[in-house]
Amino acid sequence: MDELLEHFERTIERDQRIEPRDWMPEGYRKTLVRQIAQHAHSEIIGMQPEGAWITRAPSLRRKAILLSKVQDEAGHGLYLYAATETLGVDRAELTENLIEGRQKYSSIFNYPTPSFADVGVIGWLVDGAAICNQVPLCRTSYGPYARAMIRVCKEESFHQRQGYELLMTMMRGSQEQRDMVQDSVNRWWWPSLMMFGPPDGDSPNTARSMAWRIKRHTNDELRQKFVDMTVPQAEKLGVTLPDPELKWNAEREHYDFGEPDWAELKRVISGDGECNAERVAHRRKAHEDGAWVREAALAHAAKKKGVAA
Numbered sequence: 001m002d003e004l005l006e007h008f009e010r011t012i013e014r015d016q017r018i019e020p021r022d023w024m025p026e027g028y029r030k031t032l033v034r035q036i037a038q039h040a041h042s043e044i045i046g047m048q049p050e051g052a053w054i055t056r057a058p059s060l061r062r063k064a065i066l067l068s069k070v071q072d073e074a075g076h077g078l079y080l081y082a083a084t085e086t087l088g089v090d091r092a093e094l095t096e097n098l099i100e101g102r103q104k105y106s107s108i109f110n111y112p113t114p115s116f117a118d119v120g121v122i123g124w125l126v127d128g129a130a131i132c133n134q135v136p137l138c139r140t141s142y143g144p145y146a147r148a149m150i151r152v153c154k155e156e157s158f159h160q161r162q163g164y165e166l167l168m169t170m171m172r173g174s175q176e177q178r179d180m181v182q183d184s185v186n187r188w189w190w191p192s193l194m195m196f197g198p199p200d201g202d203s204p205n206t207a208r209s210m211a212w213r214i215k216r217h218t219n220d221e222l223r224q225k226f227v228d229m230t231v232p233q234a235e236k237l238g239v240t241l242p243d244p245e246l247k248w249n250a251e252r253e254h255y256d257f258g259e260p261d262w263a264e265l266k267r268v269i270s271g272d273g274e275c276n277a278e279r280v281a282h283r284r285k286a287h288e289d290g291a292w293v294r295e296a297a298l299a300h301a302a303k304k305k306g307v308a309a
């Protein structure tokens with residue numbers, strides 16, 4: 001046992017990957033299942049806020065782009081469920097955990113999308129935050145998760161650009177369109193900062209996950225990186241970020257920014273956000289409506305096996 005643990009620790013120290021067949025401490029496996037499953041659920045639930053706009057997109061071009069983005073999110077969810085399955089859990093069980101409220105998904109998807117500008121702002125801010133968080137995860141210590149992140153990040157990059165391009169177009173439009181963009185930025189800015197999780201002093205999992213190199217940066221480090229990256233983009237776009245404390249700190253060479261409402265994050269994570277009930281009910285219905293597909297696929301697989309035997 002000591003030898004196995006030593007080998008595991010040496011692999012982590014050398015920045016090599018742990019693979020599914022390798023021995024790993026139970027806590028490491030559990031942490032990965034928790035994080036990767038939450039990540040997969042986020043991608044799947046994350047299809048809903050923008051998906052609501054597919055039938056109402058203002059042009060064929062916008063509809064095609066949005067459709068493709070939402071399909072990519074389904075793909076990300078599937079790679080991530082597959083990565084979780086390499087840790088010995090079953091995808092059906094993970095879906096049950098999500099719809100029964102036993103596993104979390106990102107707080108950000110519990111906010112409503114009342115205007116088409118929200119599609120652009122989700123691409124710009126939410127995918128932007130996702131990229132900040134996920135690029136370092138391409139070097140996470142668990143091989144299947146790290147490899148899934150490489151493709152996911154490439155696609156998220158396209159998502160962020162389409163969001164920014166949509167907002168650029170709207171900002172060149174009428175005053176009403178510019179107001180829609182500003183209103184949307186006002187609503188999404190703080191929830192986007194909360195995506196990175198609680199502040200480091202209040203984050204029970206960070207120290208352990210950093211030691212195991214599952215996480216490569218702390219929540220606050222990534223939040224700062226996101227702010228630094230986004231402020232110049234907001235200036236170029238011509239929108240105001242709704243934080244009076246936001247200003248360049250020449251000494252730190254970073255932007256200073258205000259404190260997100262952590263009580264709101266806690267509330268949303270614990271199920272009491274504006275759209276939590278709706279998101280989970282929608283997912284549950286889609287799962288139940290899809291039961292016949294799963295049954296048909298199993299029957300087909302059994303039949304093929306019978307023929308082959």
Ligand code: FAQ
Nearest residue numbers: 039042043046105106107130194195196197203204205206
């Ligand atoms: N929402 O100790 P920590 C996307 C929970 S991107 C909900 O700091 P940890 C792409 C946390 O689970 C979004 N829960 O936890 C897309 C823990 O609870 P537990 C998904 C949160 O794990 C874009 C507790 O609070 N990305 O989907 C949140 O070390 C556009 C204490 O927190 C990922 O999942 C939150 N915001 O750090 C799709 C990235 N924050 O489990 C569609 C991978 C914290 O102990 C459209 N995950 N919690 O009961 C991570 O990097 C980490 O898990 C963190 C949290 C940073 C999210």
